[in-house]
Amino acid sequence: MADTELLRVENLKLHFRTTQGIVQAVDGVDFNLTYNRAVVIVGESGCGKTSLAKAILRLLPRNVAEYSGHIYLDGTDIMEYDEEEFRQNVRWIKMSLVPQAAMNALNPVIRVGDQVAEPAMIHLNARPEEAMAMARKMFQNVGVPADFLVRYPFELSGGMRQRSAIAMALVTSPILIILDEPTSALDLLTQANIMNVLKRIKHEFETSYILITHDIATSSELADDVAVMYAGQIVEVGDTPRFFPNPLHPYSRKLMNSVPRLHGDTEPEFILGQPPSLINPPTGCRFAARCPSRFEKCDEEPPTFNIEGRRVKCWLYA
């Protein structure tokens, strides 16, 4: 088990200080990921998905109140690294990022090619021409014409920018790529194209993905595992073949029912109520207030239960 484990996150916490109080954006998250698999993290907006990605990548804003837990990547606890060790050994070497909106993720005044080649120069000590050649190769891999290397981000379409961002994430061949809503800003056709690119890359480069999205439908074709996030916590983790037909957590069920389906006669439902505020979240189960199956036990914080290799944080499975 241990030798196939790529990433294990234990009790990861990331809290922010704001004028209103402490925001518990990531509050005790556990999950793991084996080599060459993709886990999709789903949840509503504001549930802490993006903060989870930032916590794993150690991209912390100024107002961090608490940042703790363990992240074992390829066998070492990268939380133990200091900033410089983390930069040299983890960033873009072990894991890279494809950001949410690639327009803002690319420096507007530097040519795309230079931005893609940059990590290779820093981490692989490549000479500028070598790095540029690697960037060119990656552009071919993701389907961007090599001419675009000399263009500036504003001269690229949304789809091309996103592909460039993927090329950038691949240039140093990391073992883990975190994709933060990689297709949400794009039209459907482009979304499908990008998803195909990602699938092909996963196959060819044997990389692993953490895919963060609220778009369950699109992610289903790429994902091997699903983690459902709610109010800063992961409430359910399971493999796709079993999760999609039969989600365990009441929230997961609700979430799956809210997805419109092409085939079938069920109307999409919506989840009543608002997710709890991450400042002073409720004690006990955080979904209790909106849960149709709520009972007395729910006032206590549920532990994680293991149901045949699937893990769920709900008293129904006690």
Next chain:
Amino acid sequence: MSEASVPLDTQAAAETKRKATVSTLSRILRYTVVRLIVLFLTVVVAVYLTILIANMGGYVDTIQRGQIQEAVNMALATNPAFKQLSAAEKQAQMAAQISIQEKRLGLDKPFVVRSFLYLRNALTLDLGRALQMASDSGSKQVKNIILERLPATLVLFGTADVFLFIFAILIALSLSRKYGSFFDKLFITLAPTSSAPGWFYGIFLILIFAALLHWLPFGGLVDAPPPDSKLMYALSLMKHMILPVIAITLSQIFLSAFTWRTFFLIYSSEDYVDMAKAKGLTSRNIERSYILRPTLPTIITSFALLVIAMWTGAPIFETVFLWPGLGRALFTAVGLYDTPVIVGSTVIFAYLLVITVFLLDIAYALVDPRVKIGGGESRPQ
């Protein structure tokens, strides 16, 4: 598929690099040409407006008439035949000559026509003759008087601008790094002091360093009499420049550093800065390429407005420091009611502003690839 299986095409990469350079150059070149044309038209309009304002009371006409009168006098005085004539005949002859000349220069034409003649004169720097003032070399041509003063103004404000820009950027960067520190708070607190202009600080500086402490001169360009050797002249010039340069810097540094620091902070919360960090760039690299570079266009815009305000403030500033530049020439001309010099200096100021705008436009184009050429030629897809 591993790294080695596809050979790296460094040749193509070098080609890419060359293409990048060529595209940058051609972009800047095209932009320069377009801006040059636009700004030329702008300066034509600006100078024309200046002439209209000046001539609302017929002052440009007066300049022209004065010049004709003097030219005719000179011509006739050297003419031996003229000396033989009686006073009345002399008068008549002079009047006739003057009216011929006025006709030749178009003074009999309606103002609309005349105004364009004046515009042409102003654009070709044919600024007429001064009534009272003279250049140090004795010339009464307004052009010569102004050209003699211009270097002093350029040296002073050029130095001050460069000082201010470098200091403000360095301070702003260091403040944005130490966001919330004591110095950061100090600069926030002191930023409102920049509402006072340079000349105002100048008065205080003169009071302290010249009047009370006698460390530095009250004003002027160099010691009197001017030192003979070039080195001593330069040293004397530098000594005289200390207070004015400090006055300009002092009056603007707090606000500029504060504003630019805020730009840096706003820009450093952009997603691409996080990306750069995720990519494992060193913080020095991030600061240089991902914070400073993208912020530079905004800073240049803010600096351009500052420089323009400084140019136009030159008459007051140079008066306080007795600096024999263009601004003080204007002030002296006001005192002597020397209209040709007043109009001429104003025109030259318009040129200075246009050149400043042009240079800063080019700087802007160099740091921001997104500049549009002539309104719609950029090609976002």
Next chain:
Amino acid sequence: MKALRNTFKELVRYPSAIIGLAIIALLLVLSVYAVVSIPYSKAIVLWRGGEGVWYEYPKYAAPSWINFFRREKLPDSFKQSSKDGTAQKTVIPGEKMTSTVITYTFDYQADEYPSDIAIYFTDVYTTKQPFVSMSWLTPDGRKIDIGSFAVDTKQTYYLAQDTKLQRKLAGLAPQDGLFVADPKAGLTPPVKGTYQLVIDGYTFDKGSTIDAEMVLYGKVSGCCGTDHLRRDLRVALLWGTPVALAFGLLAAIGTTAITMVIAAFGVWYGGWVDGLIQRITEVNLVLPFLPILIMVGTFYSRSIWVILGVVILLSIFGAGIKTYRAVFLQVRESPYVEAARAYGAGSLRIVFSYLVPRIIPLIIPQLVTLIPTFVFLEAGLAVLGLGDPTLPTWGKIINDAQQNGALYQGLYYWVLEPAALLMLAGLAFALLGFSLDRIFNPRLRGM
């Protein structure tokens, strides 16, 4: 109204805003006091000065409060007159002539010499001029003859200008020499005690009289000091306040309001209107602002109202137009403007009821921050000698001081007083403006 109160509540959380508001309040009180205590017409007469207005004030006198900081006290001015009984006057009628003795007795305790002593004679005679001879009695009992001369109906005698007396006092200036223990020993500190100046006057006509007023000019005067024309700087310092505030406020409000409306129209009509406005802005940027103002001031008028008008005219197409345009472009796309257009609101109505009000909270900080610029501009023009010819202003004091080499001569109060007020006014609005900016501009919040 509620929004206003909320803004105010938030504002008082910023110490700099409180300081700014306090100074503005102080300046407003000062303005009201100025206008009430010295009415406009009187202020102008006082500032014009001339014959008889300021004769009892010394030239170049520092404010009296500087004596608090000095060990050697400077003398203040005072006057004594034979007319109002402050000086002793004895008339002894005689056959051919009448003798009049006027005695000025005063206690001198200052550690420095006065700047001058003047005697203003007013005589009445028909045929023959009265004759006077004056003498000086020191506390240590010496008697110095000052001089004798015939006087006209109105005549002024300045001791400091009497070169004969100066020779008598071993070359010391009379206003110094009369106060030292021994003129031959040079300038020693003045002898303190009771001095007397005695005028022995002789009149020859029937009904002829002599009256004389002595003014001893000190080296300090009033709360603010005086200038080269003996004018009390208090007048200009006080009156400069409403002038500066009015100029700054009117210019800032005029500029901002017009700019805003122009930007709104440009955005609303778009097309060539917008294009034209942007071209004008570009041209305006290279128009030499101050030189044109100087031209207007030299050629046409220095009236503060004309200058105000030109300043506004040259400023409306300034950098602000770009900022406002960007905001209006956003507002134009907002749903409620869409709705207004849908129910058929006219363009004017949309511009004034929908676009303009939306931007007002945004421009208030800008407006307040603009005020100091104009206050200093007005002062700067005055420093160039282009101030309003009649109004007493701060800038004109600085201009006078510069022209008379105040800094060379160590007359620092002359520059520092108006400068301090200018700084105070500029800083107050800047402090307030900065705080407002932080409240209204969410991007700056917490930065």
